[in-house]
Amino acid sequence: MSYSTENIRNVSIAGHGQTGKTTLFERLLYAGGAVPRAETVESGKTVSDYSTEEIERKISIHTALAHLERNGRKINIFDTPGSSDFAGDVILAFRASEFGLLAIDGRAGVQIETIKLWRNLDGRNKPRGIFITKMDEDRTDFEKTLADVKEKFKVDAVPFTLPIGSGAGYKGVIDVLNRKAWFIQPGDAPEKEGEIPAEYKDPAAAALERLIEAAAEGDDALMEHYIDKGSLSPEEMHRGLIEALSANRIVPAFAGAALRNSGLVPFLDFAADIAPNPGAAGDRGTGADGAEIGVAIDPAKPLSALVIKTSYDQFSGKLSWIKVINGKLAADSEAFNVSENKKERIGKLYVCQGKKLEEVKELFAGDVGIVTKSATFKTNDTITAGDASMQFLHLRLPEPVHAVAVNAAAKKDDDKLGEFLVRAAEEDKTFRFVFNAETRESVISAMGELQINIILDKIRSNQKIELETHVPRIAYRETITKKAGAEYTHKKQTGGHGQYGKVVLEIAPLPRGEDYKFVNAIFGGAIPKNYIPGVEKGIAEGMAAGTMAGYPVVDVEVKITDGKYHPVDSSELSFKLAARNAFREAMRQSSPTLLEPIMNLTVFVEEKYLGDVMSDLSGKRGRILGQDSVGGIAEIRAQVPQAELLRYSIDLRSITSGTGSFSVEFDHYAPISGKIADEVIKAAEAFKVQESDD
Numbered sequence: 001m002s003y004s005t006e007n008i009r010n011v012s013i014a015g016h017g018q019t020g021k022t023t024l025f026e027r028l029l030y031a032g033g034a035v036p037r038a039e040t041v042e043s044g045k046t047v048s049d050y051s052t053e054e055i056e057r058k059i060s061i062h063t064a065l066a067h068l069e070r071n072g073r074k075i076n077i078f079d080t081p082g083s084s085d086f087a088g089d090v091i092l093a094f095r096a097s098e099f100g101l102l103a104i105d106g107r108a109g110v111q112i113e114t115i116k117l118w119r120n121l122d123g124r125n126k127p128r129g130i131f132i133t134k135m136d137e138d139r140t141d142f143e144k145t146l147a148d149v150k151e152k153f154k155v156d157a158v159p160f161t162l163p164i165g166s167g168a169g170y171k172g173v174i175d176v177l178n179r180k181a182w183f184i185q186p187g188d189a190p191e192k193e194g195e196i197p198a199e200y201k202d203p204a205a206a207a208l209e210r211l212i213e214a215a216a217e218g219d220d221a222l223m224e225h226y227i228d229k230g231s232l233s234p235e236e237m238h239r240g241l242i243e244a245l246s247a248n249r250i251v252p253a254f255a256g257a258a259l260r261n262s263g264l265v266p267f268l269d270f271a272a273d274i275a276p277n278p279g280a281a282g283d284r285g286t287g288a289d290g291a292e293i294g295v296a297i298d299p300a301k302p303l304s305a306l307v308i309k310t311s312y313d314q315f316s317g318k319l320s321w322i323k324v325i326n327g328k329l330a331a332d333s334e335a336f337n338v339s340e341n342k343k344e345r346i347g348k349l350y351v352c353q354g355k356k357l358e359e360v361k362e363l364f365a366g367d368v369g370i371v372t373k374s375a376t377f378k379t380n381d382t383i384t385a386g387d388a389s390m391q392f393l394h395l396r397l398p399e400p401v402h403a404v405a406v407n408a409a410a411k412k413d414d415d416k417l418g419e420f421l422v423r424a425a426e427e428d429k430t431f432r433f434v435f436n437a438e439t440r441e442s443v444i445s446a447m448g449e450l451q452i453n454i455i456l457d458k459i460r461s462n463q464k465i466e467l468e469t470h471v472p473r474i475a476y477r478e479t480i481t482k483k484a485g486a487e488y489t490h491k492k493q494t495g496g497h498g499q500y501g502k503v504v505l506e507i508a509p510l511p512r513g514e515d516y517k518f519v520n521a522i523f524g525g526a527i528p529k530n531y532i533p534g535v536e537k538g539i540a541e542g543m544a545a546g547t548m549a550g551y552p553v554v555d556v557e558v559k560i561t562d563g564k565y566h567p568v569d570s571s572e573l574s575f576k577l578a579a580r581n582a583f584r585e586a587m588r589q590s591s592p593t594l595l596e597p598i599m600n601l602t603v604f605v606e607e608k609y610l611g612d613v614m615s616d617l618s619g620k621r622g623r624i625l626g627q628d629s630v631g632g633i634a635e636i637r638a639q640v641p642q643a644e645l646l647r648y649s650i651d652l653r654s655i656t657s658g659t660g661s662f663s664v665e666f667d668h669y670a671p672i673s674g675k676i677a678d679e680v681i682k683a684a685e686a687f688k689v690q691e692s693d694d
């Protein structure tokens with residue numbers, strides 16, 4: 001069945017790990033009648049956690065999509081993983097939905113990922129709500145969690161539901177807006193509607209008053225009405241709340257215990273009746289001139305859509321997840337892939353309930369569906385009916401922070417390994433695979449050790465390839481610290497005509513980051529023009545492998561001052577060899593030094609770990625640049641040599657019991673000396689010996 005834009009809602013459930021998102025997703029589908037049974041994460045049969053790796057580990061790893069119908073509206077729900085290793089899949093869900101629901105464990109309150117996700121939603125100015133989970137557990141506290149949200153995010157979340165009791169005494173929730181209660185039932189039975197218990201009448205009335213105020217705020221006509229009459233009609237309430245939420249002025253709060261099927265129906269009504277409809281929200285892209293533009297989500301315009309995710313299914317092959325932004329996407333049609341500048345045949349079109357695909361004929365603006373076996377679609381591609389004047393904004397993904405070098409134990413498997421790594425990178429945009437020509441290794445990088453291990457385990461078990469991994473080599477550089485000059489004459493007498501070329505040059509340090517400058521200061525044709533390219537090639541070769549440890553040389557000016565040629569014996573090759581040797585000779589005399597990459601590091605940890613993280617960073621030769629603290633969470637900014645950070649995701653995990661997270665990016669190169677440099681040189685020599693053994 002197909003739904004029109006105003007009848008579609010897209011909701012992403014996100015939150016810190018293990019806060020109950022998948023259970024909430026499962027039970028919402030059950031409450032909405034989309035699945036006949038409600039499973040537990042432990043059973044390995046939930047709609048969302050269906051992959052082998054998820055069933056084995058009992059955590060979500062991939063974003064899952066399913067839908068249900070409520071009040072005539074189709075509600076698409078994304079269940080996203082909580083571990084920061086899989087942040088990429090959360091971002092695609094945020095990108096494709098108009099409302100974010102943050103699950104917060106009622107015992108733990110706001111946690112690190114909650115804060116990072118909140119900031120991410122801020123960056124998108126995306127309407128959001130909070131769902132306080134596990135109300136049936138001891139020590140869950142609705143009010144305290146709201147206070148925590150207020151302290152950390154400076155917002156007064158507005159309760160749409162209130163819990164009736166907590167822990168062992170938990171009975172259900174009050175639906176504030178609709179003035180009724182929903183009670184938990186024995187076993188797996190759905191929650192049941194009833195009267196608000198007498199002792200909850202006052203808090204329910206007070207909460208309703210707050211909702212009315214929230215609805216009236218920001219709308220002058222409604223506010224006037226409210227002041228006149230002291231109340232709002234249900235229609236006015238809806239109108240006001242829709243407006244307030246769309247403008248991101250209110251943060252609705254819900255309570256529940258999904259595992260007991262509780263607190264779900266009021267949320268479904270909220271999602272159907274009040275959550276933003278895609279048509280009201282809009283999307284963003286870049287025009288032909290590269291400037292960012294707003295794009296209305298509009299069914300009346302010609303087709304445009306965005307590929308938000310690529311996955312592989314053992315039966316259907318490649319699945320391209322598509323958010324339709326304008327017009328409609330029809331099965332058995334033709335579309336244009338703007339990003340690839342190619343036509344694409346759309347064959348069958350599907351919507352999904354987790355891994356289960358259901359065929360549909362068409363999808364309208366605002367909806368999300370799946371196209372199988374496309375020839376050209378890849379994540380981030382813009383699809384249109386033919387118009388190529390704009391492209392939708394890509395997913396804004398974090399940079400990988402953890403890298404590992406990998407190869408197949410048997411050389412014959414290397415190509416096959418490469419193939420699967422390329423596919424993994426297609427499926428997961430935070431996973432990268434590159435062959436580093438400089439260090440001659442295949443390096444994979446991702447958001448953490450867990451993400452890398454899951455991908456490698458999958459290749460090991462599905463493809464039966466034995467893999468070897470090691471810490472990647474660092475891309476060191478070499479440079480010089482003072483001016484020096486040298487000359488070299490390449491001379492050889494062999495059989496016919498010989499080889500002759502003489503090059504005199506000077507080298508001088510350049511400011512860091514300026515790389516290389518070639519100056520030809522030859523007078524009077526000491527080296528004829530046609531041999532200069534040979535000289536330049538020789539210097540390029542000299543720069544490619546420095547004299548200290550064979551790393552590329554940077555930030556050097558090379559000035560050719562003189563030379564000599566022979567009318568018969570000179571050749572480009574002679575001058576190349578002369579220039580290379582002259583450069584190497586000059587470099588030896590210029591007090592060369594090694595440079596190492598320095599990274600900008602941002603660490604997020606709970607304040608109680610701050611001291612341990614700081615002292616660990618100073619042991620890692622880190623320089624602290626700054627530190628902030630918001631509501632118990634510290635953010636530390638530092639510059640640290642890359643060599644010290646190769647296993648940082650593992651180190652930080654152990655310091656913070658898995659709660660800390662970080663981001664890292666290259667900043668600059670800085671000199672190293674003494675023992676550290678000696679070790680780099682020794683390792684480079686060992687590597688050279690090993691290479692020549694191969």
Ligand SMILES: Nc1nc2c(ncn2[C@@H]2O[C@H](COP(=O)(O)OP(=O)(O)OP(=O)(O)O)[C@@H](O)[C@H]2O)c(=O)[nH]1
Nearest residue numbers: 017018019020021022023059060082134257258259
């Ligand atoms: N008592 C109780 N336990 C719950 C409830 N909801 C979830 N749990 C349990 O909490 C654990 C984590 O639940 P999940 O639904 O997998 O949590 P998640 O947020 O999806 O986890 P990740 O996807 O790995 O981040 C499981 O053992 C659930 O059974 C609840 O309402 N009450």
Ligand SMILES: [Mg+2]
Nearest residue numbers: 021022059060
């Ligand atoms: Mg989950």
